[in-house]
Amino acid sequence: MAAFTSPTPSNGGAFARTGSILAVDFGSVHTRAILIDLVDGEYQLVAKGKARTSAGFPNHDVNIGMIRAAAQLAYATGRRLFDPDSERIITPEQPDRSGVDVVRFTASIGRPLRTILMGLVPEMSVASAYRAIAGTYVQIIDTITLDDARSPQAQLNALLLARPDLIFIVGGTEGGANSSVMEFVNLARLAMRFGARNVNPPVLFAGNSDLEGEVRAAFADLTSVFVAENVRPSADREQLDAATGELSLTYDAVSSSRGLGFERISHLSELGVLPTAGSYDLITEYLARSHQAEMRRGGGMLIADLGSAVSTLSAAIDKRVLTTIRTDIGVGHSAALLFDQAGIEAFQQWLPFTSETSEISAYVLNKTLHPAYIPEDRRSLFLEHALARAALRYLLTISRPAWTVETALDKADEPLPPMFQIVGAGAAISETGRPGLSAMLLLDIFQPVGITHLQLDDSALIPALGALARTTPEAVVQVLDAGGLQFLATTISLSGTPRAGRSAARITITLHKESGDQTERHTINGGMLWVYDVPVGLTATISVRVTRRGLSINGKGSIRMQVAGGTAGLIIDARGRPIPLPAAARQRAALILSWYAQATGDAVYEPPEEWFKEARVEVTPAQRRAEKRAAQRRAKEAAATETDDRLADLSGEAVKPAPAAEKSRRRRGKKGETAPEVTAAPDTSDKDEDSDEFRSLFS
Amino acid sequence: MSSDLYFPDHRHLMGVTLLQRERLLPEDVDGKPERPKNSRVSIRDVVARGVRPAPYIVIEAARDLRLRKPEQLEKVLRVQLNEEVRRGSVVAGKVRRNGSPVRGKSVVTPRGGTVVYIGQGRIIIQEIADPVAVESGLNGTIVAVSEGRGVTIETYAAVMQGVWGNNKRAIGIIRAEPNDGLEQIFTDEMNNEYRGAVVVTRRSLQPVTLDVIESQGLAGVIAPSMPADPALIERAFDMKAAILLTEGFGSARMNTTYFQFFGEVEGRQVMIDAALPSVTSPNPPEAIITVPLTGERPLMPPANIRLRPSMEVHVVNGDGSTVTGTVVDLPKDPVILDNGLRVPCAFVELSTGETRYVPLANLEVYG
Structure with a gap:
């Protein structure tokens, strides 16, 4: 959590004005590079490039992907960025x-920092420490507190066997507790003394500053110690920035030591390799501060990054920024983990066809194997978009409890509080190539109410700007002001339950063109995702009035406002909140397919009839025969066991005769067992031919 | 992402090449390499050994013996540092003549292990640790040694990389499945024909196939796919045999290119490293096959293959299957697909004769 009160200079006076900036973000699947330069004295996004991340096979070096992405920048601008001899x-x-003045790196690749947190009171310093880790990839693998009921032996084993990357010690207010904190220090020291690890994990201490000397001395000959300001200097005060900064530096140090090539590039930036999520936290804070009027009116804002392995949601609510990072939510590497947590219903409710668990889980598992896969057919597209919706809706659900204290806003089943801005990032959302689709996905996921401005970060600008915020804040301001983020649409979402096909709202639009104003009036029916083309660069004055009781625009019956053009235009979401998703596949398909058509302007897709049939399992004749034999054998074994059991029973007491119904059931069961449980698919004769072909090749 | 500067995903499928593979101890294991640099190793040689960390037992000896000061423990110690002790051994205090403890005046260890720390009135014993040995899995030469972790081995071999493995390794001879499928060797009587072999099947694995693998004692199986059934996948992880999938989850059949490749190496020794893929895993799951080296020694396979027209590629489909094709054209602008997405594509002629635009992200090069 970051408070809006933290100072971020907005003028260049306090900072050296630099020239060209190369910013590179290393994701699990893609490495994105952007070039920012001074154009007429203002920072502007000049070019962007993207390549597959090369941390894994066959390169095992993130530099390769960075060079490929930067080659695209060089190709687009005609500038030489790399020295081919030194490959630097x-x-x-x-x-x-040639070259650039400033280089910035951010990364979300690799596993998070496995951290053991040691602190005194769960509700105080430990809670603050949890908030300090927002913005970096820290996975708390164990927490040891004064309330810990485990024995010292169990705590010691936790420290030794978990093999953490970092031990994070907090606790004690300024001038407060000493001995309890030192007990934790001694426990960690003891674990390191005979842990027999080649390298002990570093220690980050952000507790009572009186103990800094003692803590440093305790670990002097064992490991490196980082010290940050006390995260909880007093019971009613929290200071997280220093600890968050140190965590970022530790992340950089651990990333570099893990290989992947980070050690070769880290020194090029004085800030090393920063965690991508920290940028989302910072830029959310910046954007929220830039829209203080909207924030004062009770609005919030969101930035959501849907990655392959990691997803991040930063929310500015109630004058606070809260960032949730989950390394188990994603649409590629983490798709299977997401599926396990979110459950199949989270996917099925967005599919316009009858789907079996096997189809969805196969798609999900194959996405973990081919995380960059882009769906080619419609069915795969709907599966992919269901995956994206399930991922971010699940992230939203688990994030909301931390947003607000003691209010209903944090309840996941309550409507989302008004959001004046939602920014989407990540290839699944930002790289559909169709702004209307991207906007629809954001609306489906967050289901905002009232007026919301939708934006996309399709250039991975936010990671770069977050990395620049501390040293070149004017670049952040100027690039964002110059429209660095793609403006998708202004959306007006109706609350309530509109009746499908009946008038829900009326709109009057006056489009301000160079050739003169053009006014149109439209009636919007319930259940529609109504899209009107307001091109980028134009503005329109709109007047919207709901036409049915029970409906509202965030509590109001009508609104009048000026809207700016966007790549997806102006959207009136008259589907109601929550968006109705019928359980019956055919009805659901009718709605979902119409929304896709409305969002893109394409014709409504006519689904084939087999989309509504139960799926069948394909089994070859050989497998069917084998299943049958196996079933027969199992039945035979079961019969033998049953006989043995009866003999055993007879040796003890008399066996009661089974009731007739039970006997009958048993007979049916046996009969059932002999038949294969799967439905056979019609013919697979070509498979036998293939097999023969295979055989002949081998011989 | 521009199509003319695109480097697609890469998988090896090579008759013979120069390979380097790391053989490292797991991250949670402390140990050391067993062989020096430049030494030759055989497929079964152990190249690194270590121990998996075992739990520690903290004995509060000074407190239990009611000593006034922790330093007094030294006088009544019955063990020393690094000594191995058995369960029930007296570690401090008085003992009877027969070595048994004196109730209230001696402290015994609840479990066996090694004394790793004595101080502050405590005795800490580490339980007996699990030894871990890493086999070379290759016939080759050690070209690098990583202290505390393992070695890198260089070898000439044929290699095929798949997409998923059950986290097991196996060594055996490559055998083709019977004409009617792997399931046909499921008989009540013992059949030794396939015992210890690595069997290649062109069909998706089914529960009954796993029965066969277990009952026949196969060392490993190379299959195109298996159903995405959590119970089946769990079972695959529990099996001794290594399972390597070439396509993915579902019911996809094996790509013809792989199928022909295995036809050419049947009867040869293979090492399956059925690694579970991850973001930064060193290599995809793979089969490395020992083949005779004839003619010139091959170089290392290229790692930077840029997509170009006329290049042979694998097209990945939504069901996990792959089909071979040839790149015909690389349009400069994104293409709108039938499903409405607008993405950078290549125009590909598939081995089936069909031509279509394929998103660049769905192309793999092999070689």
Whole structure:
């Protein structure tokens, strides 16, 4: 959590004005590079490039992907960024305009920092420590507190066997508790003394500052110690920035030591490799501060990054920024983990066809194997979009309890509090190539009420700007002001339950064109996702009035406002809240397919009839025969066991005769067992031919 | 992402090549390499050994013996540092003549292990640790040694990389499945024909196939796919045999290119490293096959293959299956697919004769 009160200079006076900036973000699947430069004295996004991340096979070096992405920048701008001999970024910028002045790296790849948290009171310093880890990839694998009921032996084993990357010690207010904190320090020290690890994990201490010397001395000959300001200097005060910064540096140090090539590039940026999620936290705070009027009116804002392995949701609510990072939610590497947590219903409710668990789980598991896969047919597209919706809705559900204290806003089943801005990031949402689709996905996921501005970060600008915020804040301001984020649409979402096909709202639009104003009036029916083309660069004055009782625009019956054009235009979401998703596949398909058509302007897709039939399992004749034999054998074994049991029973007491109904059931059961449980597919004769072909090849 | 500067995913499928593979101890294991650099190793040689950390037992000896000061423990100690002790051994205090403890005046260890720490009135014993040995899995030469972790081995071999493995390794001879499928060797009588072999099947694995693998004692199986059934996957993880999938989850059949490749290496020794894929795993699950080296020694396979027209590729489908094709054209602008997405594509002629636009992200090069 970050408070809006933390200072971020907004003018260049306190910072050196730099020239060209190369920012690279290393994701699990893609490495994105952007070039920012001064154009007429203002920072602007000049070019962007993207390549597959090369941390894994066959390169095992993130540099390769970075060079490929930067090659696209060089191709687009005609500037030389790399020295081909040393394969390094040229820095600073040379008189011939080759190279760049500043380099920034962010990364979300790799496993998170496995951290053991040691602190005194769960509700105080430990709670603050949990908030300090927002913005970096820290996985708390164990927490040891004063309330811990485990024996010292169990705590010691927890420290030794978990093999953490970091031990994070907090506790004690300033001038407060000493001995209890030192007990934790001694326990950690003891674990390191005979842990027999080649390298002990570093220690981050952010507790009572009186103990800094003693803590440093305790670990002097064992490991490195980082010290940050006390996260909880007093019972009613919290200071997290220093601890968050140190956690980022530790992340950089651990990333570099893990290989993957980070050790070769980290030194090029004075900030090393920063965690991508920290940028989302910072930029959410910046955007919220830039929209204080909307925030004062009770609105909030969200930035959601849906990655392959990691997903991040930053929310500015009630003058606070809260970031949730989950390394088990994603649409690629983490898809299977998401599926296990979110459950199949989270997917099925968004599918316009009858789906079996096997189809969905096969798609999900195959996505973990091919995380960059882009659906080619419609069925795969709906599965992919169901996966994206399930992922971010699940992230939203688990994030909301932390948003507000003691209010209903944090209840996941309550409508989302009004959001004046929602920014989507991640290839699944931002790279559909169709702005209307991206906007629809954001609306489906967050289901905002009232007026919301939808934006996309399709260039991975936010990670870069977050990394620049501390040293070149004017670049952040100028690039965002210059429209660095893609403006999708202004959306007006009706609350309540509109009746499908009946008028829900009326709108009057006056589009302000150079050739003169053009006014149109439309009636919007319930159940519609109504899209009107307001091109980028134009503005329109709109007047919207709901036409049915029970409906509202965030509590109001009508609104009048000016809207800016966006790549997806203007959207009136008259589907109601929550969006109705019928249980029957055919009815659901009718709705979902019409929304896709309304969002894209394409014709409504006519689904084939087999989309509504139960799926069948394909089994080859050989497998069917084998299943039958196996079943027969199992039945035979079961019969033998049953006989043995009876003999055993007879040796003890008399066996009671089974009731007739039970006997009958048993007979049916046996009969059932002999038949294969799966439905046979019609013919697979070609498979036998293939087999023969295979055989002949082997011989 | 521009189509003319695109580097697709890469999987090896090579008759013979120069390979380097790391053989490292698991991250949670402390140990050391067993062989020096430049030494030759055989497929079954152990190249690194270590121990998995075992739990620790903290004995509050000074407190239990009611000593006034922790330092007094030294005088009544019955063990020393690094000594191995058995369960029930007296570690401090008085003992009877027969070595048994004196009630209230001696402290015994509840479990056996090694004394790792004595101090502050405590005795800490680490339970007996599990030894871990890493086999080479390759016939080759050690070209690098990583202290505390393991070695890198270089070898000439044929290699095929798949997409998923059950986290097991196996060594055996490559055998083709029977004409009627792997399930046909499921008989009540013992059949030794396939015992210890690595069997290649072109069909999706089914529960009954796993029965066969277990009952026949196969060392491993190379199959195209298996149903995405959690119980089946769990069972695959529990099996001794290594399972390597070439396509994915579902009912996809084996790509013809792989199928022909295995036809050419039947009867040869293979090492399946059915690694579970992850973001940063060193290699995809793979089969490394020992083949004779004839003619010139091959170089390392290329790692930077840029997509170009006329290149042979694998097209990945939504059901996990792959089909071979040839890149005909690389359009500069994104293409709108039938499903409405607008993405960078290649125009590909598939081995079936069909031509279509395929998203660049769905292409794999092999070689």
